[in-house]
Amino acid sequence: MRAAVLREAGHLGVEEIDVPVPGPGEVRVRLRATGVCHTDRTVVEGKMPVPLPMVLGHEGAGVVDAVGGGVTDLAVGDHVVLTITSGCGVCRQCQLGAFALCEVAAPHMLDGRLPNGQRRLTRGAERINHFAMQSSFAEYAVVERRSAVKVPDDVPLDVACLTACGVSTGFGAAVIRAGVGVGETVLVIGAGGVGLAAVLGAVTVGAGRVIVADRSAVACQLAADLGATDIIVGDGDGDGDGDRDGGGDRGGGEDLAARVRALTGGGVDVAIDAVGTAGTAAAAFTALRRGGRAVVIGVADPRAKVSIPLYHLIDQRVLTGSTNGSIRPHVDIPRILDLYRAGRLPLDRLVTRRYPLEGVGQAMAELGVEPGRAVITF
Known part of the structure; x- marks a missing residue:
């Protein structure tokens, strides 16, 4: 599959890597759209320490393509948003409603792993790190089930992807x-x-x-x-x-x-x-x-x-x-998108630029120069 891989600061390139395979409690998502955020550019510029090589992107949305063992509440064909707020649901912070501060998942935001500590991205024998527990600058992403929020099929995925981070944050x-x-x-x-x-x-x-x-x-x-x-x-x-x-x-x-x-x-x-x-x-x-x-x-x-x-x-x-608007992702992302569906929240007007994956460098260069949001579409 094609993916935007950061191998050293300042050098983000699209290359072919292996299609990841989901493990137990995980799902694989065929990405359809992903937002381009300043945080991605901050990592590319070397201002945020992360393990390399790494596939960037953290505002993904797409269609479930495969499910790992034990996943019973998502199925192939479901539309999902890949939230950066992957709470375990049982730690003290999650029980207090602060899913973004989850004691299990939050430590993995920048360490290159999924919340369960695993890495699923490879290029042959080479291990490649995840970013923000999803790595959505790629044709496929493997995430833990809690990171995938089911959304209505009638919401355009190039709009829905914004709720993964930017829209939820603001x-x-x-x-x-x-x-x-x-x-x-x-x-x-x-x-x-x-x-x-x-x-x-x-x-x-x-x-x-x-x-x-x-x-x-x-x-x-x-x-x-x-x-x-x-x-x-x-x-x-x-x-x-x-x-x-x-x-x-x-x-x-x-x-x-x-x-x-x-x-x-x-x-x-x-x-x-x-x-x-x-x-x-x-x-x-x-x-x-x-x-x-x-x-x-x-x-x-x-x-x-x-x-x-x-x-x-x-x-x-x-x-x-x-962090991420202090949302409860599986409650608040669907609520935000319901407001959009009802015509009360014009999220589509935020999307002012669309790029192919190969245009990710240009998309980042134009951050802060052009108004609105940039989206990579597949």
């Missing part, structure tokens, strides 16, 4: 982690795919005002088309590559927070940072009203540190983060 950050309420004012920093999903989440649950900040006027216009009520085209000098740059890392963040507080007469109820630099995270927190909630979901630089005034905590402002 939508869930607004709806689940921040708990945006009817009539609340929301700030979203960064109008890339994840930020736009946060906009859609806030709009869907009835936010009264949704402010979007981004360097790109085109991206801001797309956000407005999706329901944002106010846009701020920022000119900060940040260098974040988490989702998009929405206000800067060295100075621009304070300016953005001041503009938002002036625009709202005191601050927002919820701020979502879909960029993830020290400056944008601080700006999100500073833009809050007293008692507001800031959620950081972008990770432009995992090593960055955020400095905030202590007295803002006394004001009961909250600064937190979220």
Whole structure:
């Protein structure tokens, strides 16, 4: 099968590897579409330590092609989304509902293995590592059954794949982690795919005002088309590559927070940072009203540190983060797609570019340059 294999930093190439065989408790999926995410590019650039060689991709959707022993609730022909939140269901974190923090699965996100510790990718005698427990830049993927979420057959798979990570991350950050309420004012920093999903989440649950900040006027216009009520085209000098740059890392963040507080007469109820630099995270927190909630979901630089005034905590402002929108995948992904099917969540409008697998390099190069989401189709 064809797969995009990273053998050294900066060199992602499509090559032929073996079709994987599912083991007990696993399924094989014939991929039909997979989203292209900034996290993939971060790995290619060598900014995230992973074992090589590795097949990248972590927003896959496709059709079950084979099932391993013990799998009784999925069958060949079922349509599935490959979630990055593969909870075991029984550890303390899963029992508390924090599936993304699963004590069994989460440690394998970057170690090249499936949640059960196995590797199924090979090229002859060579072992190849998995990424995010799925490796969806390939014609086939083998995943643990818990990583495959069954979805309705009438949802286009090039739309459904976005819920594997990006849409779930943004939508869930607004709806689940921040708990945006009817009539609340929301700030979203960064109008890339994840930020736009946060906009859609806030709009869907009835936010009264949704402010979007981004360097790109085109991206801001797309956000407005999706329901944002106010846009701020920022000119900060940040260098974040988490989702998009929405206000800067060295100075621009304070300016953005001041503009938002002036625009709202005191601050927002919820701020979502879909960029993830020290400056944008601080700006999100500073833009809050007293008692507001800031959620950081972008990770432009995992090593960055955020400095905030202590007295803002006394004001009961909250600064937190979220992994994959804090979703319960087998509950929330179908719910998100039901909203799409009902015409209430226009996820298809997020997809602005489609590429063949051989175009994955171009797709990554255009991340943050073109608005919306890129999808690889097979």
